[in-house]
Amino acid sequence: MDEIVGSQVAAGNPADAAAGDADYRAGVVDLLGILAYGGLTAFQRLSDDAATAPTLADQVMTASMAVAQFRHFESVRDHLWTFDVDVLDAMEPFHRPFDDYHKRAQAKIWLETLVSAYVGDGFAADFYREIAAYVDAGTRALVDEVLTTDRQTDYIVGRVRQAIADEPAVGGRLALWGRRLVGEALTQAQQVANERAALTGLLSGTVDRPGMDLAAIARMLTRLVENHALRMERLGLAS
Amino acid sequence: MDEIVGSQVAAGNPADAAAGDADYRAGVVDLLGILAYGGLTAFQRLSDDAATAPTLADQVMTASMAVAQFRHFESVRDHLWTFDVDVLDAMEPFHRPFDDYHKRAQAKIWLETLVSAYVGDGFAADFYREIAAYVDAGTRALVDEVLTTDRQTDYIVGRVRQAIADEPAVGGRLALWGRRLVGEALTQAQQVANERAALTGLLSGTVDRPGMDLAAIARMLTRLVENHALRMERLGLAS
Secondary structure: OHHHHHHHHHHHOOOOHHHHOHHHHHHHHHHHHHHHHHHHHHHHHHHHHHOOOOOHHHHHHHHHHHHHHHHHHHHHHHHHHOOOOOHHHHHHHHHHHHHHHHHHOOOOOHHHHHHHHHHHHHHHHHHHHHHHOOOOHHHHHHHHHHHOOHHHHHHHHHHHHHHHHHOOHHHHHHHHHHHHHHHHHHHHHHHHHHHOHHHHHHHHOOOOOOOOOHHHHHHHHHHHHHHHHHHHHHHOOOO | OHHHHHHHHHHHOOOOHHHHOHHHHHHHHHHHHHHHHHHHHHHHHHHHHHOOOOOHHHHHHHHHHHHHHHHHHHHHHHHHHOOOOOHHHHHHHHHHHHHHHHHHOOOOOHHHHHHHHHHHHHHHHHHHHHHHOOOOHHHHHHHHHHHOOHHHHHHHHHHHHHHHHHOOHHHHHHHHHHHHHHHHHHHHHHHHHHHOHHHHHHHHOOOOOOOOOHHHHHHHHHHHHHHHHHHHHHHOOOO
16 A cells, blocks of 8 residues: 555655655644644634634634635645545544644633644744655745735734833743743653654654754754744844 | 716616616615625634534535635625625625624524524525516626525425434424524514615506506515415425
């Protein structure tokens, strides 16, 4: 089964010699499974929280972020078909980490939802993009498309800064929230990395396929932390 | 203000002489406000209920129905701009009836959500289409687009029939639910009709613009009831 699928993939992406590699394929399917389940659960979280938005305009904006996440899920699902993989199967290994993350990082006020969408999802997105540097061009283009959230950024930044201006105390609460999100995300990422060797193999590489050495991984972590601090700063929050 | 907007509309739709009529315009804006708020609240209801779906595949289907409703909201919002009307303003008069409807017709089990989406929304859609027969071609095309739900019908019919086959007692509960939905919808429609003269004016017409007489309205009600019975029958429910 892997043999046949592997050669179909190779035929579909002739430029990517590594695509015939079963480990590589398993890693990409894992990455796509994460993106799909991440999109689906983000949809559910954002649409649930839309109901608690302070104004109808905010509800519409939150709902449109939810819908964007569901579209990402759909794009990834369609891409997984080209690997002959059902999205429900690809997502299965990631139910627990994502469900745990959403349980631990459940917003109690609507502003926390906005910070989650920008800071939490932004951190995750940076990480997925780092992995995507090591996959075939078709998958990489999909990952870039799925992780683009430019349209909502201005809205979130404006809304959070306004809220802090109106009530400075909220800044401390949201700063704590932003730091906690990243902590929870790292905890889950750590567990996923321990359990999914093929996925971490995308980063570390194989004899035939170059990856990151330890020094490169350290640099990547530095980039992730710096970008996180930048996002917190844009919201007017201490990181 | 109405003068200027009225003539802009007339210029946009030169074929529709009635579009310069302020009462006509108010009626169309009401219709669009209903469709927009109906789409937005249906999004919220379906996405909330998606979280309670029995399987992940059902959650995905329910979420995709929610997303389709949000797209309808977006289409109507864009169309309202051509009338120089903000969707938030257009929806305002319909908050109470829709919020009341959703409060009274809140699904307690996920299968009721499916019946609501097919039977409740189907009944409402038939009614909106009857009104849309009396509006300009551009608005009518939008209404048709917004009310198309073909893609989800097969899924809902299959899922509900399966559930009744698995547990026949559920058929009685869902039949009751379907009848109740239409009762609640009619209650709200009655109140909207009492309060929004311009909207009912679309149906009843004016000297310059033909509408329905009482006999035609009776025939319309008969059509609505017949279509409702047909939908209940397709689900395997007594109407």
